[in-house]
Amino acid sequence: MGDNLEIQRRMLELGFSQVELAHRVNDVIKTLTGRYGTCSERTVRDWVRGKVTWPRGLQRRSLEEVFDCTAEELGFQPRGATPAPPPTENDVRRQTFLKGIAATATTAAGLTPSPATAAPRTTIGTSDVIRLRAGLETLDALDDHRGGHGALEKAALAGAAEVMALQRTGSASERIRSRLFSVAADYTAVAAWSCIDARDLDQAQKHLDTCMRLAGLARDPVAVFRTWNMIAMLANQLGNYPDAVAAARAAQRTGITRRDPAFASLAHARTAIGSAGLNDRQSALRSIGLAADSLGRARGDQPCPSWFAFYGAAELQALTSIVQDRLGDAVSAESASHQALALLPAQFRRNRALATARLALTQLHQDEVDLAVHTASSVFDVMAGDPLPGRMRTLLGDFHRELLTLSTNAPAAQEWGDRYRAEWSRT
CATH class of the missing domain: 1.20.58 (Methane Monooxygenase Hydroxylase; Chain G, domain 1)
Structure with a gap:
């Protein structure tokens, strides 16, 4: 029969990889029967290559549900039926262009x-x-x-x-x-x-x-996860650490964490940050360890929404630095910040500036005033041309207050104060 160009076109429209389509079909089967389906990447590949011209009943019904159309509209034909003409190359190009x-x-x-x-x-x-x-x-x-x-x-x-x-x-x-x-x-x-x-x-x-x-x-379990994740962040910003831990644990219980270890990793990391805020050292270290273990099991080719693209090894190191610094281990926190900056992809400029500010704090917590001031000043260079977001301004404000408490007369502290006030007036 040749390749099924119609299902290829529809997969392209929705951004489905073969693995993602298999997951979605299996999810629908679970909804219909109570048991997760057995559709695999190989199954989808056989559909795409035209080796299977008419999927089995339950898988066919689930495909129709995923794409919200009939199996015939997906390019499949029951045995004995006359195949419909496949879409032309121009059709495929037009859909890709649109x-x-x-x-x-x-x-x-x-x-x-x-x-x-x-x-x-x-x-x-x-x-x-x-x-x-x-x-x-x-x-x-x-x-x-x-x-x-x-x-x-x-x-x-x-x-x-x-x-x-x-x-x-x-x-x-x-x-x-x-x-x-x-x-x-x-x-x-x-x-x-x-x-x-x-x-x-x-x-x-x-x-x-x-x-x-x-x-x-x-x-939508991904949307629910995303919301709980932000609720945990908001509670942390407000200093409401019990609610931060509760929200992070609610994120752990969403359906997506059972299917994708990367989401589970982020939920564990949020739990660790809240626990560190409560000075619960054992829980914080256990949760950050679970976050690392989960991320290690995550598949790099697993599709994810664009908002989740920030999370990976670099972000986990950045969150680890926060946990360790809150627990009083500034040396380990500094090391984690360095690793975060080394791993962070170039497009995440705001996250790079935040990780740099966190690095400056870990250095200040080790009484390395000159080095900390140099690091903190580079935040303004990273964000040059744009105002600083409120979260970043708050972080640099924390650095400024701690620096003044530690050393007000050091030349580096005085230079920082001049730069800080000048940048603040522009942003």
């Missing part, structure tokens, strides 16, 4: 997502969900580079409003409606995170309440 246009439609200069349609529509389909999701990657990339700020929050809320307007005015299947709620939750999560990073904590809490409601309506 996907590329959707992914770049939202830019840093104009962050508000494009209008839902040129004219009113009555039916909402997969293409609408794909288009709406495309703007999220641009917002996530902007956050990685600059951090949270008002324009990012505004753009994210505009995206969520567009999704919910489509929910209210269009007709759609239950599956499409769930996916729209998931997209709305993700846009709201970007707004919440922007407020957390900007230290607008009251506004962040309001967005998180909305985000959790939308994630529940979507029945």
Whole structure:
């Protein structure tokens, strides 16, 4: 029969790898039967290559649910049926082009997502969900580079409003409606995170309440995990460490952590930070150890949403530095910060600046004043051209106060004070 170009095209539209499609089919089978399916990457490969022209009943039904269309529309044909003509090369190219246009439609200069349609529509389909999701990657990339700020929050809320307007005015299947709620939750999560990073904590809490409601309506374990993760971060910023630990443990109990060890690793790391805030050394070290073990089991080729791309070996080292510094082990904390900076990908500029500020604090906690001042000053160089997010300003403010307490007359401290005040006036 030859390659099944139609299922290839639809996988491309949704960004599914063969492994991801197998997981999604198995998830639907579990919903239908109560038992996780046996679909594997090899099964999907046989579909894509046309070796299987008509999947078995349960897998076929699950495929139809995943793609929200019939098996025939996916390029499959029951035995004895006359095959429909496959899509032409131009068809495939056109779909790829349209996907590329959707992914770049939202830019840093104009962050508000494009209008839902040129004219009113009555039916909402997969293409609408794909288009709406495309703007999220641009917002996530902007956050990685600059951090949270008002324009990012505004753009994210505009995206969520567009999704919910489509929910209210269009007709759609239950599956499409769930996916729209998931997209709305993700846009709201970007707004919440922007407020957390900007230290607008009251506004962040309001967005998180909305985000959790939308994630529940979507029945999306990844969105629920993301919300609990941010609740844990917000509680840490507020110094409410019992709530931070409770939220991190709630994240550990979401469905995605059982399927993907990388998500479990992040939840354990958040637990460790909260426990260190409570000065519970044993729990903190146990949790950070579990985070490392879980990340070691994670598969590098596992697909993940764009917002989760920040988490890996570098971020785990950065979080480990926070835990160890809170527990009073500044030497180990400094080592972890150095490892974080060495491993951190170039696109995460804001995270690099944060890790550098944390490194300066660990050096100050070892009375290395000159070295700490030099390190802290480089934060301004990393973020040159953009205002500092509120979370970073708070961290540098902590460094400034601790430096003045430790050494007010040292030449390095006086030089830092001049640089600090000058930079503050610009940002």
